[in-house]
Amino acid sequence: MTPNIRAAVFDIDGTLALMNKEAGTFTALPGAIDALAACRAAGVKVVAYTNGTFFPPAHYYPLLADAGIVIDEGHILTPAAVAAQALARMGYTRIMVMGGDGTRVPVQDAGIQVVDPTPDAGPVDAVLLGYTRDFGATELESVVQAVWDGATPFAGSVAPYFASSKGRMLGISGAIAAALENATDTKVTVFGKPETAGLDIVTALTGAQPSEMAVIGDDPKLEIRMGRKAGAFCVGVTTGIADTAKFMGFPEEERAHAVLDDLTGFAAQPWFPKVPA
Numbered sequence: 001m002t003p004n005i006r007a008a009v010f011d012i013d014g015t016l017a018l019m020n021k022e023a024g025t026f027t028a029l030p031g032a033i034d035a036l037a038a039c040r041a042a043g044v045k046v047v048a049y050t051n052g053t054f055f056p057p058a059h060y061y062p063l064l065a066d067a068g069i070v071i072d073e074g075h076i077l078t079p080a081a082v083a084a085q086a087l088a089r090m091g092y093t094r095i096m097v098m099g100g101d102g103t104r105v106p107v108q109d110a111g112i113q114v115v116d117p118t119p120d121a122g123p124v125d126a127v128l129l130g131y132t133r134d135f136g137a138t139e140l141e142s143v144v145q146a147v148w149d150g151a152t153p154f155a156g157s158v159a160p161y162f163a164s165s166k167g168r169m170l171g172i173s174g175a176i177a178a179a180l181e182n183a184t185d186t187k188v189t190v191f192g193k194p195e196t197a198g199l200d201i202v203t204a205l206t207g208a209q210p211s212e213m214a215v216i217g218d219d220p221k222l223e224i225r226m227g228r229k230a231g232a233f234c235v236g237v238t239t240g241i242a243d244t245a246k247f248m249g250f251p252e253e254e255r256a257h258a259v260l261d262d263l264t265g266f267a268a269q270p271w272f273p274k275v276p277a
Helices: 032-041 058-067 081-089 101-109 135-150 172-184 197-206 220-230 244-248
Strands: 007-010 017-020 025-028 045-049 094-098 113-115 128-129 152-155 161-164 167-170 213-217 233-237 257-259
Touching: 007 032, 007 197, 025 058, 032 045, 045 197, 058 101, 058 128, 081 101, 081 128, 081 152, 081 197, 094 101, 094 135, 101 113, 101 128, 113 197, 128 172, 135 152, 135 161, 152 172, 197 213, 197 220, 213 220, 220 244, 244 257
Parallel strands: 007 045, 007 213, 094 113, 094 128, 128 152, 213 233, 233 257
Antiparallel strands: 017 025, 161 167
16 A cells, blocks of 8 residues: 655654764765655655754754755754653753753753753753763763652663764763663653654644654664654665664564665655656
């Protein structure tokens, strides 16, 4: 049965582009620019959903545009943005954030007070972990103490690694979450992939239900697992961290519906919607 695809949710790193972390630039991957153009021509709404929290969402638009990847305003999601919206709805007002601006800014934009991880921070409702390399024992001890004192721990992402222009890069927030869980015996709740909270925001943006979405990504444990849990049509690409064998090695109910070498010829696939006459 051919899926009725009304929205396409593309991962960024390893799917649409690769980032040079030192230069802070992106390079489009093969077929990415044409795939986005084909979606628009077919009336398929596009959302880019990265699992990284390097930058606030607004920071991605010009960097991706410089690589030829143009995404409509408001249609780039990060785990921190998903977390901030959810935490605001849950009533949290004062959160200790261990992360850079990619995590801090979305939380502040949601109207939540951001507290630095310091020994004299005082009581907080929750702890939110995001990507940062600017931390040491004092910051780690502060978030652990906050959880010992009753704060609920959350993270944008706990992915162990992700694709970059120089190969795999460590998912630091995942490593911090593991240390936090080890010290507090408290499970960290995750908002990013493979959890499906981000797809609720995609529905709000596009009007498409998960069953009307194509989720495209390079990580079978993240994008594909998220999409399959939500009932979306899932497409794996081998331009990031996984080859075809790795995608196909998952149980059938967790497996990508299609696996492509890259996004070249995306619109020619039999499941892609026909362009309106």
